[in-house]
Amino acid sequence: MSSDTLGIILFVIVSFSWTIYIIQEMFITGSSALNMSVAKDEGERKQIQVASGLHFDGIEVWVVGALTITLGAFPLVFATTLTHLYIPFFLLIYAIIGRGVSIEVIYKLDSKRWIKSMIITWTVSSIAIMFILGVYLTNVFRGFPLGETGMTEGFLSIFNVTGISGGLLFVALSLVSGAGWIHLTTSGDLGKKAIQFVKKVGVIYSVPILLLLVFMGFNNTVSSIFIGELFMSSYSYFVYPALTVIFAILTTYFGYKENAKKLFTFSILTMALFLLTGFTGMFPYMVPSHIDVTYGITLYDAMAGPSSLKVIIIAVSIFFPIIIGYQTWKYIIFTKKVNYNDE
């Protein structure tokens, strides 16, 4: 196998890991973020905590996987992006640590102040995780101010209109899918309240609007993903963005109808197709430049040597199926609804 093929396989693996991570993280953080708005007492909050706490550790494997595979297979990408986004990445880490710790320890001490502060940490960090990831990935698809010799602007440039819309889109989708998740995995009227909440405050209506803002933002730069290598090679790739929009509208529709199962499914599909559109559009760039397309860093520029790539591909092909198998099994095992006063 040529080095280029190995690089392409790893590009797919990295994109796949990010997608699998985000479409799970979204409903975990979403249901977590809703706890302060929909749980009327500690019993109901505990239902949400168990329903999301059961899975978050397994999900975190995916972000660690996505990051370290990028590090190992495309060191230049990892180094360039993280140096540029130094502060956002530290904030992301704080949010991930804050969430990871708080979700496990809320009820470990019998102190009202402890519980209160852990709940706030849990809620704020959950929203922060999704917002930062949204801003980050939207900018990855949109391109960075990468000049001939490096970044021409500071990290604040990621907070452009497209980036912020992307961040809000991720938060909105996460809240919507989280409401669906609460409905599917808890008993009592908690789930109904959650669905009604995202409908009442209008989150469900914001999804298609934010998505269109992001797509228009993508198209506003020279590195627009919609004129990327793959989109130009065949128009059939335009099925992805088209489906993303359709799924976003269906998310709104089923939110309006208060159909939890379909709301959950279509919000996840919206996210998955959005990411698929982005990764397809940026190929073969991994750090695209919106100043001049040719300044961007491609996967071929960034990839490690062939022996290193082979080791990673072998490890991934052995362990990803095992991880996926285990996690599917875990989801099936824990389909039983979490009851009020359930430990």
Add this chain to the structure above:
Amino acid sequence: MIAVLSRLQFAFTIAFHFIFVPLTVGLILIILVFEIRYYIKGEDKFRKLSNYFSDIFLINYAFGIVTGIAMTIQFGTNWAAYLIAMGDVFGSPLVLEAIVAFFLESTFTGIWLFRRHTISKRLRLIVVSMIAIGTTFSALWIITANGFMQNPVGASWDGSKMILENFSKLVFNPYAWYMLVHNHLSAIILSGFVVLAISSWHLLKGKEEDKAIFAVSAKYAGWIILVSSILIAISGSSYLDFINAIQPTKIAMITGTQTGALEAVVRVAFGLMLTLGTVFIVISLYTIVFFKKYLKSETLQKIYIYLVPLPYLAITFGWMVAEMGRQPYIIYGFMEVSEGISDVPVSQVWFSLISITVFYAILFVMDYALTISRIKKGLVEPTGGEDNE
């Protein structure tokens, strides 16, 4: 300035991460000993001890995992030049650590956390073994990466970066295997001291009905510390010759043939590590020989509660010898530390350094409060729930 701050930050974050790591790595092996005893003899006290120390393990495991992610991130944020030069070699061990070891650990820790009270004796043993294998693998891959920085083998330098040539040479780097043994033994000693301190606290202030059981764990801890302290002394001295061949400057720093401020620090750290190692042998030997006296002596029990910082200090000193002894290199003989940093505004490094210090201080207080409150609850029988209390 960036180099100084980045080093400070890396040292601080890894030291903080390393409060939890040796404790979990060692403690799970001690828990495994209890589980094996329970499996073979079926004695209930070993099940109780295993459950109790598993709670301590799980709290610290959660903190260890999340602070570990901060280490990976820094290779990109602060050590970009190093990563670009080393990514080819460094990447594969880190990927394997993430998807092989981290996967095993988090899978089976999940089961252990939520289901250990409902599974069979046999499955309990399997789950604990898997976690132990996972943590050991995790250590192996990280030490493989570090081993390359100390003794670069299996790759070649093309003038600007390392190219991996032989993966098995990278994995079977003798330096890494020596260090794996040494590190694991130090983690076991540390956990032994933690078990001894906790048992002493219970003998001193715990519930009456728990005392007989904690006398058992104290005895186990004594034996575990003794055996590991002797083995660590043997393993340490056996590879000084090997280090002499691959890192002559490190040995020169230790023996004092090379002098200066850095060298003095390395030499003193080496001396303190050796002294503490000897102290550990003496303490554990005394505990075992005069075990009946220990069970009655409140003074001894009180002292043992406060011994926990000693193994932490020993580990820190050993670490200073290993990492300061390779200075000024970041990859021994090829790349200096100052060449490895990111091109990032110094204000941002200040931001992260200050914020992470504050953040970690809060985390430390949390971990401390949780661990201590769990320790004091003593042996608790499960109430049928799936929580770890």
